[in-house]
Amino acid sequence: MKINWGTGIVIAFVAFISFIMYFIITMSTDAKYDFDLVTEDYYGQELEFQEDLNKEEHSKTLKTNITWKKTEDGINLVFPKDIDFKNIEGKVFLYRPSNKQFDFEIPISLSNHNLLIPDKRLLGGRWNITVDWTYNTESYIYKTEITY
Structure with missing residues (x-):
């Protein structure tokens, strides 16, 4: 044919x-x-974006900001030493870009200026950490990206 x-x-x-x-x-x-969307409530978070920008600008007025260290037990967040840790309230949100099932949030509960995020909750890879906290009615936010 x-x-x-x-x-x-x-x-x-x-x-x-x-x-x-x-x-x-x-x-x-x-x-x-x-694949997962970055967030389910995209437009709701967009409205909160300006508030986060204001908190970031306010965080720049601190003498020292939050720092973090990788330890054997996990990630240690160190709050500024020049403020009273008893008046710090807020939450820490850990976002895993590759899989939203691993995202989690923990409340800030301090006995000193350190907050430990346990190693057993963290998988190897990239994490976005957002610490949204208040001190004496002033709001602050700290954002960082780490590879664990």
Whole structure:
């Protein structure tokens, strides 16, 4: 059987479309290629963005900001030594960009100027840490990215 050039073009188009459709269906149905949105409530967080910018500007007025150290037990967040740790309240949010199932939040509960995030809760890889805290009715925020 001889195939003319018109039939060859149609066969090429059908083969190409089938090839593309195979990859589209594979990528959208296979759990291995699953992706998560950055956040479920994107627009709600966008409205809070200006408030976070104000907290960041206010954090720059501190003599020293929060620092962190990687230890054997986990990540140690060190709050400024020149303020009374008993009046610090807030929360620490750890965000895992690669998988939202590993995200978690812990309240700030200090017995000294240090807060330990346990090693057993942290997997190796990138983490975004946000410390949203208040001291004597003044709001502050500290954001950093670490690779654990």
